[in-house]
Amino acid sequence: MEGFLNELKRLSITVPNVVRLYCSSVYLNWRNRNEVAHGKNAKPVSVFVAKIIFTAFLISNPLIASWGANLPGEFQxxxxxxxxxxxxxxxDAALLTSYFAGIGGCFRDDKGRLLIAFGEKRMHWDIATLELDAVMTIRKFIQPWMLECKGLILEGDNLNVIKFIQNSLNKAKWQSYNRVEENLLFLADFNxxxxxxxxxxxNRxxxxxxTLALENNFFFDSSSFPCIPRSLTSILKKECEPLI
Structure with missing residues (x-):
């Protein structure tokens, strides 16, 4: 086993992508065995093949992996x-039939701890425009120290909006989406x-x-965490419990 690990370490330097594929295969196999051990049905080989091919595709297309990676189903x-x-x-965004709307979001670290939560009232009729506005609004809440992080992941549950942003950030298409490009230039400061x-x-x-922003604008950080509504803290607690 020691010799195998040493060889794997050597290959991680010379052919890291091969090692990534191998580790992904081992993980998927382990996960399947673990689910069977807990009474679930085993997944067919075709599922593993599809996931490995998908992983290989992302490895060979780093731009797509960076700007357009949708997580496999079991992570969603x-x-x-x-x-x-x-x-x-x-x-995310919330929209009422009266066109009263709210946009909101939250920043969390690698341990699931809340860094910032925000919400702002809006008046609009289109949910996609509101969710795009929510993405652009995060610029106001970026703290200088955040620029030192290894990277930023931005998640949303509107597929059309995420795809639109990905296309907008494709250099070949920037001429067509100047407004989006200009409003997202601040992201270039991140690694x-x-x-x-x-x-x-x-995205709960x-x-x-x-939803809270439908009533009032708000901003919570480390100095105002005690003021966070119970409806929000309860969801945060539920999502963090598996991480403890």
Missing amino acids: NIWHPPPPGWIKINV KVLFIHVHRNC VANMCA
């Missing part, structure tokens, strides 16, 4: 913290930025922030 039911040293931001579409179940805190 619950919120997951970002990698060590990263910050994750979730955003790396990922835009990811997630299931609504992974941001959704609650947007």
Whole structure:
């Protein structure tokens, strides 16, 4: 076993992508065995093959992996913290039939701890425009120290909005989306930025922030955490329990 690990370490330097594929395969196999051990049905080989091919595709296309990676299905039911040293931001919007609306979001670290929560009232008729506005609004809440993080993950549950942003940030298409480009230039200050579409179940805190914003604007950071409404803290607690 020691010899195998040494060889794997050597290969991680010369052919790191091969090692990544191997580790992904081992993990998927372990996960399947673990689910069977807990009474669940085993997944067919075709599922593993598809996931490995998907992983290989992302490895060979780093731009797509960075700007357009949708997480595999089994990761889309619950919120997951970002990698060590990263910050994750979730955003959402809420819209009433009266056109009263709210946008909101939350910043969390790699341990799932809340850094910032915000919400702002709006008046609009289109939910996609509101969710795009929520993304652009995070610029106001970026703190200088955040620019030192390894990367930023921005998640939303509106697939069309996430795809629109990804296309807007494609250099070949910037001429067509000047407004979006200008409003997202602040992201260039980060080491790396990922835009990811997630299931609504992974976006509950941001959704609650947007809902609370229907009544009033708010901003919570470390100095005002005691003022956070119970409806928001309860969701945060539920999402953090699996991480403890």
